[in-house]
Structures are given as structure tokens and as C-alpha cells.
Amino acid sequence: MVTGTPAAGLESRLGVARGAFRLELALDVAPGEVVALLGPNGSGKTTALRTLAGLIALDSGRIELAGRVLADADSATHRPPYERRIGVVFQDYLLFPHLTVLDNVAFGPRSQQVPRAAARKLAHAQLSHLGIPELAGARPVSLSGGQAQRVALARALAVQPDLLVLDEPLAALDARTRLHVRGELRRQLAEFAGATVVVTHDPVDAIVLADRLVVIEDGRLVQTGEPAEVTRRPRTDYVARLVGLNLAGGRARGHEVRLDGGGVIMARDALDGGCLVAFRPAAVSLFLARPTGSPRNIWMGTVGGLEPHGDGVRVEVTGVWGDGSLVAEITQAALAELGLRVGGEVWASVKASEVDVYPS
CATH class of the missing domain: 3.40.50.300 (P-loop containing nucleotide triphosphate hydrolases)
Structure with a gap:
């Protein structure tokens, strides 16, 4: 050139x-x-x-x-x-x-x-x-x-x-x-x-x-x-929205993070002090009833919005960890099976192994 x-x-x-x-x-x-x-x-x-x-x-x-x-x-x-x-x-x-x-x-x-x-x-x-x-x-x-x-x-x-x-x-x-x-x-x-x-x-x-x-x-x-x-x-x-991640701030003590908006989330790695936690929408699972099993992070919330995204659907869940919200990414089939509607209640969970934590 x-x-x-x-x-x-x-x-x-x-x-x-x-x-x-x-x-x-x-x-x-x-x-x-x-x-x-x-x-x-x-x-x-x-x-x-x-x-x-x-x-x-x-x-x-x-x-x-x-x-x-x-x-x-x-x-x-x-x-x-x-x-x-x-x-x-x-x-x-x-x-x-x-x-x-x-x-x-x-x-x-x-x-x-x-x-x-x-x-x-x-x-x-x-x-x-x-x-x-x-x-x-x-x-x-x-x-x-x-x-x-x-x-x-x-x-x-x-x-x-x-x-x-x-x-x-x-x-x-x-x-x-x-x-x-x-x-x-x-x-x-x-x-x-x-x-x-x-x-x-x-x-x-x-x-x-x-x-x-x-x-x-x-x-x-x-x-x-x-x-x-x-x-x-x-x-x-x-930046989190730009790259398609869920993000929240809080204070960590070991693997437990107390979030600024209220509530607790368990993370993959241990840390102490002010921090940010991030996880992918695809890592979030949605249920109509409280799930049982291994997930350590479980919250009840309200469906705030539904938006097509690629071959699937992005679901905004409001009212988790206080007044916070998260986004889940599910398939069209899962949406039909769950019968989700805006304003309806839903349970969200994410495994601790999917939650990244780092200093704020």
C-alpha cells in the first residue's frame, strides 16, 4: 500500500x-x-x-x-x-x-x-x-x-x-x-x-x-x-449490552457476591472486595416453578419483554436481586413450551460455574 x-x-x-x-x-x-x-x-x-x-x-x-x-x-x-x-x-x-x-x-x-x-x-x-x-x-x-x-x-x-x-x-x-x-x-x-x-x-x-x-x-x-x-x-x-452479557455490581467475599441492588449471587472464582459479575444470557435457564437440582443461583422475577434474537428469543426478567433485571436466551421451542407472556412470573437460574467475577 x-x-x-x-x-x-x-x-x-x-x-x-x-x-x-x-x-x-x-x-x-x-x-x-x-x-x-x-x-x-x-x-x-x-x-x-x-x-x-x-x-x-x-x-x-x-x-x-x-x-x-x-x-x-x-x-x-x-x-x-x-x-x-x-x-x-x-x-x-x-x-x-x-x-x-x-x-x-x-x-x-x-x-x-x-x-x-x-x-x-x-x-x-x-x-x-x-x-x-x-x-x-x-x-x-x-x-x-x-x-x-x-x-x-x-x-x-x-x-x-x-x-x-x-x-x-x-x-x-x-x-x-x-x-x-x-x-x-x-x-x-x-x-x-x-x-x-x-x-x-x-x-x-x-x-x-x-x-x-x-x-x-x-x-x-x-x-x-x-x-x-x-x-x-x-x-x-x-458495554455489557453491547457485547451481550448480563452485568451487576456488588461486594465479594469468597465465592459469594452481595449485589448492590440486593440479593446474592454465587460465582465461579473467589474474590474479596468491590467487584462486577457477568454471565451470558444463554447460561440462564427459565422455569415456571422453582427448579430443583444443582443451580446455586435461583431467583423469581417477572417477564419484562420478549425479543427475537437469531434463531431464538431473548427474555428480559425483571425484579431479580432487588430491582435488578437480567436477560435469558432461549429457543423458540422452549418459549412455546413455557408459554411465557409479558407480566407473567418466571424462575431464573444460572450455575455458579457460568458467573465470572472480577474487581470493579
């Missing part, structure tokens, strides 16, 4: 105020590393993206990329976007409809004062590397979703960036196209020598594409780590 080889990656401290909202985020990305920035709507993902790109000025903090200071609130430094060596792929790709694919990709180098012939040569090299040289003369209106995504990526890479920022890069694709393009995009990002930030709300995109996840809520970092660690041990309700 035609790209520079930065001596250092991204080191940033982003402080931005927008009315009552404030983003305070430390975001560092090493050369060759792909970081996914995750968060709910309104968490500050777009603000972070626009600040890195130079579209929003810092109120506090500093951005340094490949050893160059791009922004520093203390010294009122603010380099404009065209001086930042940052390639951005927007959610809707934003290809120029009046230009050919080749001239779309050449636009970035031309804006950096690269002569037209050299810019077009560089653009053709990027299209060839991404396997779409035959699209050079096409107009954006004729492209499929997957083709448009590749062209947008080629345009971002043509400026030989030190940082690549992708804003919901697969959101505009249908499910079948997304599956194929996701794998191809991962290969392309693995070949990029610079730092990459993928802004997304989709956990599958984040887990497949990224080496590390950074999760923000209300403008603040709430969790970061390798995908396997974040998905196994979520630290907030948002």
Missing part, C-alpha cells in the same frame, strides 16, 4: 466543550495499530473524530502525530485539516459526484500541491493496490456500496497519511456486502503503516477490525483493552 512510515503514532489529549457537553479523552494509537472508538449516540465519538481531523479546535489538551504538533490549546496552535496528514473515510463516503473515481482519489494529493500528473499516478497506484483499477474512469453514481467504500479508502490513503480515521466505515452497506467488505478492510488496515482510528457503534465491526477498543460514554473513557478482554469483562451497562 502506498503510504508513509511515521516515526511515531498519535498522542492526543482532547478537551472540547460544546454547550453542556464536554469531551475529555486521552487517545493514543501506535503506528500500525487499529483502535476502535465505541460509544452510544451522544457519547462524543463524532466530536473526537472532528477534533482529530482539525474541524474543531481544542479548548484544552494537545494533539501530536508522527512527532508533529497539530494542536495545542496552551500555545493556541491549530493546524488546518490539509496540513495534518490525516486521511478520513466518512460514513457516507462523500465522493465528489462530478469527478471520476481517479480524480476523486487524486483530489487529496492535488490539495497538497502535488502536480496533476503525479497525483493521478499516485491515485492509480492506490486503486490498483485495492484491486479496483478498472473503476478509474467510473462516476460515483455507478458504484456499488462495496466499491464506493474502497474508493473512499483509496482517496484517504492517497494523501499518504500518518493517521487514518474511519467513521462508521461499513454502516452504509447491506448485511451480505458488509460481511465481505469487513474481512477485506481488516486485511487492508493490517498493511497500513500508520495509526488507525475506527469510529463505530457496531461491536462486530470493532472486534473484527481493531487491535484495541476504547469505549466512551458522556465524553469520558469508561473502558479500554483488547477486544477479548473487553467482551469478556465489561465494566458498564452499556
Whole structure:
């Protein structure tokens, strides 16, 4: 892939105020590393993206990329976007409809004062590397979703960036196209020598594409780590819902955890002190009467909701361990056999061996 080889990656401290909202985020990305920035709507993902790109000025903090200071609130430094060596792929790709694919990709180098012939040569090299040289003369209106995504990526890479920022890069694709393009995009990002930030709300995109996840809520970092660690041990309700786990906080004494909302749960491992417990919806069994046998965690609750999920159904059970709730995942056959309805009583159980416990 035609790209520079930065001596250092991204080191940033982003402080931005927008009315009552404030983003305070430390975001560092090493050369060759792909970081996914995750968060709910309104968490500050777009603000972070626009600040890195130079579209929003810092109120506090500093951005340094490949050893160059791009922004520093203390010294009122603010380099404009065209001086930042940052390639951005927007959610809707934003290809120029009046230009050919080749001239779309050449636009970035031309804006950096690269002569037209050299810019077009560089653009053709990027299209060839991404396997779409035959699209050079096409107009954006004729492209499929997957083709448009590749062209947008080629345009971002043509400026030989030190940082690549992708804003919901697969959101505009249908499910079948997304599956194929996701794998191809991962290969392309693995070949990029610079730092990459993928802004997304989709956990599958984040887990497949990224080496590390950074999760923000209300403008603040709430969790970061390798995908396997974040998905196994979520630290907030948002992250737990994102990765499909039940989560509760409490205090552990050995294998017993007294939950903050009331009630007790037995866990697989022993721990002492403040903790979080997590378990899979598929590990929860539901009964119409109190079950007998080996489960050590049994609660009576109320069916709060029923939602199709893949080949099965997710059942929200409210009123367990005080005012808490959990989600169980059962088959369609089990739903029919139990005859569950919203508002009805149900017993839920989960084996201690299925409950993970870790410090809060």
C-alpha cells in the first residue's frame, strides 16, 4: 500500500466543550495499530473524530502525530485539516459526484500541491493496490456500496497519511456486502503503516477490525483493552449490552457476591472486595416453578419483554436481586413450551460455574 512510515503514532489529549457537553479523552494509537472508538449516540465519538481531523479546535489538551504538533490549546496552535496528514473515510463516503473515481482519489494529493500528473499516478497506484483499477474512469453514481467504500479508502490513503480515521466505515452497506467488505478492510488496515482510528457503534465491526477498543460514554473513557478482554469483562451497562452479557455490581467475599441492588449471587472464582459479575444470557435457564437440582443461583422475577434474537428469543426478567433485571436466551421451542407472556412470573437460574467475577 502506498503510504508513509511515521516515526511515531498519535498522542492526543482532547478537551472540547460544546454547550453542556464536554469531551475529555486521552487517545493514543501506535503506528500500525487499529483502535476502535465505541460509544452510544451522544457519547462524543463524532466530536473526537472532528477534533482529530482539525474541524474543531481544542479548548484544552494537545494533539501530536508522527512527532508533529497539530494542536495545542496552551500555545493556541491549530493546524488546518490539509496540513495534518490525516486521511478520513466518512460514513457516507462523500465522493465528489462530478469527478471520476481517479480524480476523486487524486483530489487529496492535488490539495497538497502535488502536480496533476503525479497525483493521478499516485491515485492509480492506490486503486490498483485495492484491486479496483478498472473503476478509474467510473462516476460515483455507478458504484456499488462495496466499491464506493474502497474508493473512499483509496482517496484517504492517497494523501499518504500518518493517521487514518474511519467513521462508521461499513454502516452504509447491506448485511451480505458488509460481511465481505469487513474481512477485506481488516486485511487492508493490517498493511497500513500508520495509526488507525475506527469510529463505530457496531461491536462486530470493532472486534473484527481493531487491535484495541476504547469505549466512551458522556465524553469520558469508561473502558479500554483488547477486544477479548473487553467482551469478556465489561465494566458498564452499556458495554455489557453491547457485547451481550448480563452485568451487576456488588461486594465479594469468597465465592459469594452481595449485589448492590440486593440479593446474592454465587460465582465461579473467589474474590474479596468491590467487584462486577457477568454471565451470558444463554447460561440462564427459565422455569415456571422453582427448579430443583444443582443451580446455586435461583431467583423469581417477572417477564419484562420478549425479543427475537437469531434463531431464538431473548427474555428480559425483571425484579431479580432487588430491582435488578437480567436477560435469558432461549429457543423458540422452549418459549412455546413455557408459554411465557409479558407480566407473567418466571424462575431464573444460572450455575455458579457460568458467573465470572472480577474487581470493579
